[in-house]
Each structure stands twice: as C-alpha cells, then as structure tokens.
Amino acid sequence: MVTFVRVAELGSFSAAATNLGMTPSAVSRQVSRLERNLKIQLIQRTTRQLRLTEAGIEAFARCSDLVCAAQATMQVAQLHSLAPQGCLRLSAPKAFARRVMHPLILDFLASHAEVDVQLVVTDRDVDPIKDGIDLVVRLTRSPPEGLAARALCPVETILCATPQYLAQTGPIEHPRDLVSRSCLFLGENPSDHRWRFRRDNESVDVAVNGRYAVNHTEMRLGGVLAHFGVGCLPDFVARPAMQQGAIVRVLPDWQLQSAYSGHAYVLYPPNRFLPPKCRVLIDYLVEGIASPGERVRHASPTLLSATA
Template sequence: MGTNSFLKVLPEMVTFLRVAELGSFSAAADLLGMTPSAASRQVKRLEKEIGVQLLQRTTRQLRLTEPGAEAFARCRELVLAAQGTMDIAQRFSKTPAGLVRISAPKAFARRVLHPHILDFLGRYPEVDVQLVVADRDVDPIREGVDLVVRLTTEPPEGLVARRLMPVEHILCAAPAYLARHGAIAHPLDLPAHSCLSLGEHERDNHWRFRQGDEEAEVVVRGRYVSNHSEVRLDGALAGLGVACLPAFIARPALDDGRVVRVLADWEFQGNYRGHAYILHPPDRFMAPKCRVLIEHLLGALSASSSGRERPRAAS
C-alpha cells in the first residue's frame, strides 16, 4: 500500500473496528448509520487493500483471523487518536468546558454519584454532564462514553482505573422482623429465617461468610427475590426478612434505625463486592472537563467513605 493509500480506506478501518467489536455486521451498521450490506462491502474493500483476510464469516458468528486481530488493535489505536484530536481544543483550554458522558450502574448512579454530580455542576458552570445509567459493562471506546464507573474486584485491562470507594454488601433487617422471629447470632441461624436474595444466578441463595479463620456457607430462602437492591431494601423495611444489600443503599435506613445490620462481625462474601472504579481509555492529554470531574468524585467519595461510622448492629 502506498504512502497515502491508507487515506482512502480510513472509513473502512472504522467500519471493520465496529464490526469486530460488536461481532455483527447488522449491529455495526446500526451504530454507523448504514446498511449491513454496505458494512460488509467496506470490510471486503479493506481486506482487498491490505491483501489478507481479516474476518472468518460463518452463519452464526464472525471471528478475527490472526492478521485481523493485529489489524483490530491498530484500528482501535487509530480511532482513539482521532477522538483525541477532536478534543485538542479542550485539552489546551484553561477553563473546563463541554459535555462529559459518564456511565454507572443504576443503584450506584442514583444513590452515590447523582448528589455529587449536582454539586459538581454548581462548581463548574461551563461543564455539562450526561449520566448514562446501565447495569452492564459499558465499553467507553465503542460506546462513546468518556468515563465509566464499574463495581468490581479486578478492573479490566486496557483502561486506566482510579479507585473511588469500597463497595461492601451487608445483611439488614427491620427491628420488628427480628423482634418477631428472633435474633441472628451466627450464619447457621439464617436458614430458619426469610431471606431476600438476588436470584440472578443459581447460587445467589448460597450465602458465604468469613470471620477470621472461620468460614460458613448456608442456603437461604425467602418469599421475595429481586435483582434490584432498592426493591430488596423495601422488602426488608416491610418486615419480609433479612436482605443482602450494598452498604451505600442501606445507609440512610441504617442511620435512622429503620433497619439494623445483621451479623455485623461477619464478612458477607457475596458476588457483588470489591471497589467502585472510574475507568477511561489511556490518554496522556485528558480533557480538563474529564479531569475535574474525576478529581471531584475522587475527593468527594474518599471523604465520605472515610468519615462514616460503623453501622449499628442488631443485638
């Protein structure tokens, strides 16, 4: 390929990248505003120009060939560089301005991020924020999101990860429920109680605990199962039983005594724990609008996490 020949296949490179990311000509075509047949033709033109097959096409799936995997990595670098070029004005501006798109899981977005974003908007009048609420792993590069908040024990490779705060799951129940059904002193007491679990996976009703060197696992059941943490909190408040909840969801009800913490001296080993991380693609020249939002959230959440008192436990 000649020195400038690549210029005529730049659109084809972007199309190939989106097809490879999404694993579908139809999905990529929807994203790019073209027909699936047009997307397919662009990828074929790129393969012809490069002289190698990039995708193995079957009736059920698309798979990158070995040269296709290398081309995918190069095209992704190209798109990142192009996105960075579009942000040059922002990077050299002294005043943060423009739109920041940030994605986060629903409960965390509503209960944790939202109040601090309101404060941020008051401090930075030239910056706008779009909060994208999604209970799935959002790809900031593919989906055009500047920042992503993810709750995990291991941040993904290929993205810069800044730790926002620990995320702990705890057990809570209404005082009236415990008064009717008795105190819970050990995890082995839980099978005799109604327990509100997630129900997303087969073993979500297998609750595991640790206290020092001692571990315990119990199988629980209850009359109400939901994969929405605020629904489980409502169930606990209604006296339906013991709910597993993110600590940030339970906090207001704990603080005013509507629920109390159960087995506070045991660590609940649920699937959804670790830390909340704010993620973004590697970028040596981050736009000021993104940098100030990251620093604002880091400062606000680290301060609020360190300043919390231990929740009251059930006696």
Template sequence: MGKNEFLDVLTEMVTFVRVAESGSFSAAARFLHITPSAVSKQVTRLERVLGAQLIRRTTRQLQLTDVGMEAFHKCSELVEAAQGAMQVTAKFMERPQGMVRLTAPKAFAKHILHPAILDFLDKYPEVDVQLIVTDKLVDPIQEGVDLVVQLTKVPPLNLASRPLMEVEHILCASPKFLKNNHPIKNPKDLVGINCLYLGERDRDNWWRFKKGNEVEDVVVKGRYVANHSEMRLEAVLRGVGVGCVPDFVARSALRSGAVQRILPEWELEANYHGTAHILYPPNRFLAPKCRVLIDFLVEHVAARMKAA
C-alpha cells in the same frame, strides 16, 4: 483519478497550495521545512497523477495554468478543511465541554453518583452528563458510552479503571424484629428466620459467610423477595425480616438506629460486592470532559466516605 487515489497525493496537494500562495518553490520549501528540490518533485508528481500541467515554470516566475487555478481553489478548500478539523480537536481538548455518557448500577447511581453529579454540573457548566441507570454489565467499547461504573473485585483487563469505593453487602434488621425472634449470633441462626434477598439468580438465597478461615453456607428463606435494595430496606424497616442490602443504602438507617447490623464480624459474599470502579476504554487522549468527571467523582466519593 479513481475514487480513493487522492489519498496518495494529499501531501502533494498541500505543497502545491503553498507554492501557488508563495509564488516560488523556495518560499514554499522554507514554509514546509523541506528542500526546493523536494517541493518541485511533489508538484511534478501531482501533475502526473492529475494528467495536466498546473504551473508554467519560467526563469523569473511561476504562473498557474487554467487547470492549475481551478485545482488551487479545490486544494485550498481541502487545506482549510484540514486546518478547521485541527482547530475543532484543539477546542475540545483544551477545556472540558460536551456530553459524557455514564452508566452505573441503580442503587449506586442514586445514593452515590447522583448527588455528586449535581455538584459537578454546577462546577463545569460546559459539560453535560447522561446518567444511564442499569444493573446489567455494560461494555463501553461495544455500547458506545464514555464511562461505566461497575462493582467488581477484578476490573476487566481490556479497560482502564479508577477505584471509587469499597462496597459491602450487609445484613440488617429492625430492633422490633430482633426483639421478637431468637438471637442471631452465627450464620446458622438465620435458618428459620424470615430473610429478604434479591432473587435474580437461582442461588441468591444461598448466603456464604466468611470470618478469617471460617466459612459458613446458609440457605435462607423468606416471604418477600425483591431485586431492589431500597425496597428490601423498607421491608426491613417495617419489621418484615432480615435483609441483605449494600452498606451505603443502609447507612442512614443504621446511623439513626432504625435498623441494626446483623453478624458484623462476618463477611457476606454477594453479587453486589467488591470495589466500585470507573471503567473506560484505554486512551492516552482521554477527553477533558471525561477526565474532569472521573477526577471529580473520585474526590467526591473519597470525601463522602471520610465524612461518613
């Protein structure tokens, strides 16, 4: 028999095992929910493929040949292995367990996901989480991760998605800085003001503002450029200038009055802008470990936004 020829007679092997175990074609047929004639044909086909007689048929009983006895042991191992595989699958699909690999942007991972995951680990002791913090775009199918959190206005069409929260980039400054500089009532007032921006792309200092039908483009300049939102916020707190940061990063400082929001009536378009989505490969057999983590994060973030 060739290397892969057994693939054509797997069904026949299972039927042969049932015949050998039950001692009759009729009993095997009842077990397999097929006719005795179909059982006989499958055993005959297996014998033809193997090139040997497996069962001696008499009017009173069936008896395995020496070859048949050896084939029975080997085929039984195959059936047991298949049953074991089914049990493993059932085990992992019945309850949440195992490792979930999740990627997310740095600031969002620290401020939003990290606190939620700590609570999740307490609730689901059999589920482990690997949080991979990266600002690069990750394709879960290509890079072998279970879940990806991405900020986007339009989720990829080839992935399933669940929205977590809206993310806005805002401008803020310390009261001291605002006191020592001219008032900022319009985006154009940012010209000549020390501004802090990402600096990852050529046009990161080209800020576009929208208010209704109005659009204002302003090219800003500043003495400190940093592609880390918390560092920009720290610089804002020190009075270095006006900084653009995600709203969730600035939330605590805004609440305490350590910083004030600038131009709140204007929407600042930025790369870090849109809806945070959990993305994952579309699969109707989504593992329970992934499903419970997705549901937990959605509920946790919604509760946090409601309390904010």
C-alpha cells in the same frame, strides 16, 4: 482505517455500520478498499462470524493508535485550554447511581456549565465501545481486561434488621441462627436463598427463607424497615438508615459472599488522550465519594493527569 477499527472492535459489519451511521454494504466496501490498498487480507469472513487474520491483528493495533491520535488532534483546542466541555455519557448500576452518584452529578453540573451529562442507569454490563458510553461505573471484584480503571470505593453486601425485629426474635450470633429467622433475599436465581459467609478461615453456607424476596435493593430496605426480617443490602444503601438508628447490622464479624461486593470502578477505553470532560468527572466522583459531606459545593476540582 476508522471503519476497519470499528468492525474489529464490534465484531460485525452491521454493528460497525450502526455505530458509524453507515450501511453495512458501505462498511464492507471501506474494509475491502483498505485491504486492496494494503494488498493483504485483514478479516476472514464467514456466514456466522468475522475473524482478524494475523496481519489484521497487527493492522488493528496500528490503526487504533492512528485513530486515537486523530481524535486527539480534533480535540486539540479543548485539550490545550484544559476546559471541560461537551456531552458526556455515563452508565452506572441502578442502586449505586441513585444513592451515590446522582447527588454528586447534580453538584458537578452546577459547577461545570460547559459539560452536559447523560446518565444511563442499568444493571447490565455496559461495553463503552459497543454502547457508545464515555465512562462506565461497574461493581466488581476485579476490573475487566482491556479497559482502564479507576477505583471509586469499596462495596460490601451486609445483613441488617430493625432493633424491634431483633428484640422479638432474639440475638443472631452465628449464620446458622438465620435458619430460624425470616430473611429478605433477591430471589432472582434458585441459589439466591443460600447465603455464604466467611470469617477468617471458617466458611458457612446457610439456606435462608422468608416471606419477601425481591430483586430491588430499595424494596428490600423497605421490607427490613417494616420489620419483616433480616435483609441483605449493599452497604451504601443501608448506611443512612443505620446512621439514623432505624436498622442495625447483623453478624458484623462475618463477610457475606456476594456478587454485589468488591469495588466500584469507573471504566473507560485505554486512551492517553482522555478528554478533559471525562478526566474532571472522574476526579469529581473519586473526591466526592471518598469524602462525603465534606466537599465544597461548586468547587472546581483538579484535573487528573492524562495517564490516570
């Protein structure tokens, strides 16, 4: 049943074999054995893809529940003691991981000696099941279906420049003023030089140009600090420099429409038997991000409920 569940989740015998540490032929034999015992076909096999039959869909739902229950049974001692322990794999986007999560994880490790963390820093969308990740942090406007989600914090892309640059070029009072300014943008796609703004019911689309395009937030911040123009930055990257007065926000009344905006969510497979190591880290991140600088180092946070 475990083998069948992995094949259904991952969509191929070879991917399930890699996940389970088996050979594809062994995985195929396990699924065939289950089908013989049930006397019904669960998976339709073609040269290009696998598809669950109607009976396979129902069997997958029931087998998934059994697998979750079995995993919970194996963790019963840990669940009973509520003691977080073991290795936890966590993924997060690069800038958010470095600026927001890394300091909190260091504190978390110091206060939870029985938990190890492997942080996978990547900007690609990670699938917790296929990639074998316990918790996934993703920046999005809405969490994907099929995963449980806990909101960490809102994320906004903002425009910033140094006071020196603005003193030289004059104030920027409307998005159209950016046409005559030097702007730092991503440059990954042809559309990256078009910035779209919204204020109440008004929308403006502006084509910007500049001497430096770079798809790395820290480098764009460096370009802004070097007075090369107006840069688009995630608010959590810009905030420290803004607090120091090194840069200021440009067009604060306008919302820059960006894929790097929305909320930071921590995602995980929906499982009411979520291990304590995952619950306690989720709680730690939520509390630490909501109250930066106010957290007592090495304090023991309250566990989330099993349904959180």
